[in-house]
Amino acid sequence: MGKVILTGDRPTGRLHIGHYVGSLRRRVELQNSGKYDEIYVFIADAQALTDNIDNPEKVRQNVIEVALDYLSVGLDPAKTTIFIQSQIPELTELSFYFMDLVTVARLQRNPTVKQEMALRGFNDNIDGDGKASAEKADNKKGTPVGFFTYPISQAADITAFKANIVPVGEDQEPMIEQAREIVRKFNSVYGDVLVEPEILLPENSACLRLPGTDGKAKMSKSLGNCIYLSDSAEDVWEKVRGMFTDPGHLQVSDPGKVEGNTVFTYLDAFCRPEHFEKFKDAFVGKKSSFEFHSLDEVKAQYRAGGLGDMMLKKFLYEVLEDTLAPIRERRAKYEQDIPGVYKMLEEGCRKARAKASQTLDEVRKAMKINYFDDKELIEQQALSFRK
Numbered sequence: 001m002g003k004v005i006l007t008g009d010r011p012t013g014r015l016h017i018g019h020y021v022g023s024l025r026r027r028v029e030l031q032n033s034g035k036y037d038e039i040y041v042f043i044a045d046a047q048a049l050t051d052n053i054d055n056p057e058k059v060r061q062n063v064i065e066v067a068l069d070y071l072s073v074g075l076d077p078a079k080t081t082i083f084i085q086s087q088i089p090e091l092t093e094l095s096f097y098f099m100d101l102v103t104v105a106r107l108q109r110n111p112t113v114k115q116e117m118a119l120r121g122f123n124d125n126i127d128g129d130g131k132a133s134a135e136k137a138d139n140k141k142g143t144p145v146g147f148f149t150y151p152i153s154q155a156a157d158i159t160a161f162k163a164n165i166v167p168v169g170e171d172q173e174p175m176i177e178q179a180r181e182i183v184r185k186f187n188s189v190y191g192d193v194l195v196e197p198e199i200l201l202p203e204n205s206a207c208l209r210l211p212g213t214d215g216k217a218k219m220s221k222s223l224g225n226c227i228y229l230s231d232s233a234e235d236v237w238e239k240v241r242g243m244f245t246d247p248g249h250l251q252v253s254d255p256g257k258v259e260g261n262t263v264f265t266y267l268d269a270f271c272r273p274e275h276f277e278k279f280k281d282a283f284v285g286k287k288s289s290f291e292f293h294s295l296d297e298v299k300a301q302y303r304a305g306g307l308g309d310m311m312l313k314k315f316l317y318e319v320l321e322d323t324l325a326p327i328r329e330r331r332a333k334y335e336q337d338i339p340g341v342y343k344m345l346e347e348g349c350r351k352a353r354a355k356a357s358q359t360l361d362e363v364r365k366a367m368k369i370n371y372f373d374d375k376e377l378i379e380q381q382a383l384s385f386r387k
């Protein structure tokens with residue numbers, strides 16, 4: 001059996017360096033490793049709509065932003081099929097069949113969905129009159145059924161492509177488990193058609209989740225603590241300049257803390273050995289004898305005292321820009337050819353659909369709902385009815 005990778009993102013915002021470190025960088029490596037037979041990366045617009053019904057423009061705008069982010073980090077349409085979820089109707093069809101294989105109670109146990117519901121203030125306590133309490137309140141936020149069932153639709157996304165490797169973050173583990181259960185159930189009832197996927201978690205746990213520039217646990221649009229892949233160099237510097245470090249590190253000569261210091265967390269994620277030679281000038285200034293050969297040396301100096309936050313941030317800026325500048329350059333090029341980007345997406349959708357529709361043919365056959373294709377069965381039935 002071939003090695004098939006599939007993963008995707010909800011288009012609810014532009015992608016940031018947390019996405020880059022947590023997933024995009026790895027996807028490009030996987031793509032270029034030549035070890036995989038098929039790679040699918042898709043924009044989960046239908047999933048984004050499950051909690052954005054009022055906001056179709058936002059989702060639409062972010063479809064193109066995410067596509068630009070994909071191309072700019074180096075996903076290559078010649079090697080990776082990039083497509084848009086809603087354009088593959090087979091996924092909706094498969095989700096509908098899968099709904100019969102999952103119980104409401106099972107969905108209610110999904111910890112990620114539970115958390116996400118709490119985060120969005122969804123509340124479905126049903127009162128005596130049959131109305132959800134949230135519907136009576138001003139905010140009127142009950143859980144949309146589509147949102148509640150998105151793990152099922154996600155299982156369809158994965159299995160329609162017979163993907164066996166799904167690179168995602170830890171929070172997606174319950175979705176992959178759900179998909180595996182559905183596959184086992186489907187195959188046991190209808191015969192061996194679908195493939196059980198394996199999760200591929202990020203390698204480096206320090207990279208699992210890059211904190212926001214304010215030091216808060218997560219980069220998030222609503223907290224305004226993200227560095228976007230599409231930020232200008234000036235934006236990046238402004239954000240790095242204002243970054244959270246060690247609040248106790250007041251004077252350059254003071255000893256500083258490395259743990260919990262966001263600048264060091266980012267350096268851990270982005271700094272490479274060659275950066276010390278390349279950017280040694282960033283340290284020229286107050287102490288021209290300042291030279292480092294490894295991140296460990298920088299950390300030791302910071303801990304001992306004598307390394308100022310500004311100098312450190314200047315270095316981080318150079319390190320980040322080493323990765324971000326080429327991404328930004330590629331993005332600028334694609335931004336000048338938006339019709340070309342849509343063409344690429346359309347071609348990706350065409351390829352993706354060909355594969356999904358092949359799987360659905362097998363699914364319908366296994367489920368005995370391929371009424372018009374099974375000539376033999378029609379013949380047999382005709383015979384049995386003939387007097």
Ligand code: TRP
Pocket residue numbers: 006007008009010044047153154157158166168172
């Ligand atoms: N739920 C994923 C996210 O929020 C996006 C997604 C949808 C996905 N379908 C998928 C990821 C299938 C991997 C496989 O990031």
